Amino acid sequence: MTTIRHVLFDADGVLQEIRGGFYTSATPFLGERTREIMNLASERERPLLAGDDDFLPVLDDVLRQYEVDVRAADLFAAVWQNIAASAASLDLVRGLRDAGYAVHLGTNQVRRRADHMRAALPYDELFDVKLYSCDLGVAKPDAAFFQKAATRIGAEPASILFVDDHSPNVAGARSTGMTAVHWRIDDGHDVLLELLAEHGVAPDVGPGPDDDDAGAGAST
Structure with missing residues (x-):
């Protein structure tokens, strides 16, 4: 394995x-x-x-x-630019980096929103590789998105674990050989830690309290 x-x-x-x-x-x-x-x-x-x-x-x-x-x-x-980042999610990402994992962003976004996210959120500093669908020329759940993602990351798909809140995207990642888990913020970060642990993945530091001020989004 x-x-x-x-x-x-x-x-x-x-x-x-x-x-x-x-x-x-x-x-x-x-x-x-x-x-x-x-x-x-x-x-x-x-x-x-x-x-x-x-x-x-x-x-x-x-x-x-x-x-x-x-x-x-x-x-x-x-609507589209009215984004609240989850402090607990970002803390978990930082914990994974501290534990020696490479962490990456893989998201479906139109160009205008991707540009806004780059300017307004700390993803450029936080993630090693940033993969926006508008840059890749293909969107999830197409398997080509994940194949291109693995190439950009420079790793075999089997060494990558993907986290997404849409089941079709999870299935698309798995079809390329990635490990993938279905999770969204509303499920709670303790649940995500358990899902990661099932695959031998653990951050050095646990997440902080969940953000309560952000409602459900509808993007992919």
Whole structure:
């Protein structure tokens, strides 16, 4: 059995959440049709995850379709950019680094949000390799995402453990030979520690208290 030496983390739902939640944060802008509009926006966003096209014109088209008098940039800022990082998750990542593991970021993001995350969150300093779908040209759960991730990391897939909150992404990672666990912040960090321990992975320092101010996000 290959020893796990790398831990690859998803972002939304694992390291960060949208404050108040994906739908709740959009409700002041969209009212009663929030869920319908945001679901369509997410559907239209998906093809852009693997490229450089700007999401704002697409979001603007959705808002015009529903005759909503809201600027796409304002909605994007209030929802997609309204990110709260989990202090406990970041502490766990640091603990893994202290224990000698290489730690990496593997996330589906449109270019605009990836740029915001790089500027607003400490991921560039925290992670050894940062893998955004818009940079890789392919998005999870496609097996090619994980194959490219292993190449960028410079390791065999069997030496990488992947953490994600979406089951299809976990299955995609496993299909390439990675070990993968399904977990989200709401499950609690003690549960994640147990999942990691099942594969012989343990940080030097346990996580701090869970963040309580962030709601469920809807990104992948």
